[in-house]
Amino acid sequence: MKTLEKHILRYGVMTTIGLIAFFLVMKLFGLTQITELRALNAIIMFSGAYLAIKKFRDEEFNYSFNYLMGIGTGFAVGMITSILFSVFVMSYLFLDPAFTQSIIESHSNNAFLNELTLSMVIFIEAMGSAFIFSLISMQYLKQDVSITKSKASEA
Numbered sequence: 001m002k003t004l005e006k007h008i009l010r011y012g013v014m015t016t017i018g019l020i021a022f023f024l025v026m027k028l029f030g031l032t033q034i035t036e037l038r039a040l041n042a043i044i045m046f047s048g049a050y051l052a053i054k055k056f057r058d059e060e061f062n063y064s065f066n067y068l069m070g071i072g073t074g075f076a077v078g079m080i081t082s083i084l085f086s087v088f089v090m091s092y093l094f095l096d097p098a099f100t101q102s103i104i105e106s107h108s109n110n111a112f113l114n115e116l117t118l119s120m121v122i123f124i125e126a127m128g129s130a131f132i133f134s135l136i137s138m139q140y141l142k143q144d145v146s147i148t149k150s151k152a153s154e155a
Contacts, residue, residue, distance in 0.1 A: 007056050008073060012080025015048030019085045023092075032099070033106070045129050048081060049074035050137040057141060070138040078130020082123050090119035 019041060026032050053070045093100045093115040104113045 003060060004056065004073070007052065007060075008076045009080060011048055011052035011055075011077045012084065015044060015077060015081040016084040016088070018044045018048065019081065020088055023089075027099075033102070042129060042133075045078065045081065045126065046133040046136070049077050049130060049133040050140075052077045053134070053137050053141055067138055067142055070141060071134045074134030074137050075130050078127065078134065082126035082130060085126060086119045086123035089122050090115055093118060 022040060022044060023032075026034075026037060031037055053074050056073055057070065093103075100115055100118070103118060104110045107113060
C-alpha cells in the first residue's frame with residue numbers, strides 16, 4: 001500500500017475511534033437522547049480531516065500541496081470514517097434493541113426507521129460532513145507555507 005493510502009486509512013480509523021469513544025461515553029452517562037451533543041461529532045470529523053490533510057501536506061510534500069489532492073485526502077478520510085462508524089452504529093443498534101426502539105419512537109415519521117435506515121442516515125450525514133470539512137480545511141491550508149517561511153528567513 002502506498003504512503004497516501006496508509007495515511008488516509010490511519011486517519012480514517014483514528015477518527016472512527018474518536019467517534020466511537022464519544023458515543024460510548026455519551027451512552028455511559030445517559031446522554032444519547034440529547035441530539036445537540038451530536039455537534040461534537042462534527043468537531044471530531046473536522047479534526048480528522050484537517051489533521052490528515054495538514055500532516056500529509058507538511059511531511060510528504062514539504063508544504064507544497066495541490067488543492068484538489070487535499071480535498072480528496074480529507075474526503076477519503078471521511079469516507080473511511082463514514083463506512084466504519086455506520087457499520088459500528090448498525091451493529092450497536094442490532095445489539096441494543098431497546099436503544100433502537102427509543103430512537104424510532106422519538107421521531108414522528110418513523111414508518112421506515114430500522115437499524116439499516118438509521119445507519120444509512122449516519123453514513124450520508126458523515127459523507128456530507130466529510131466533504132464540507134475537507135473544503136473548509138483546504139481553504140485554511142491552501143496558502144503555500146513555504147513561501148511565507150522563505151520570506152521570513154530572508155528578512
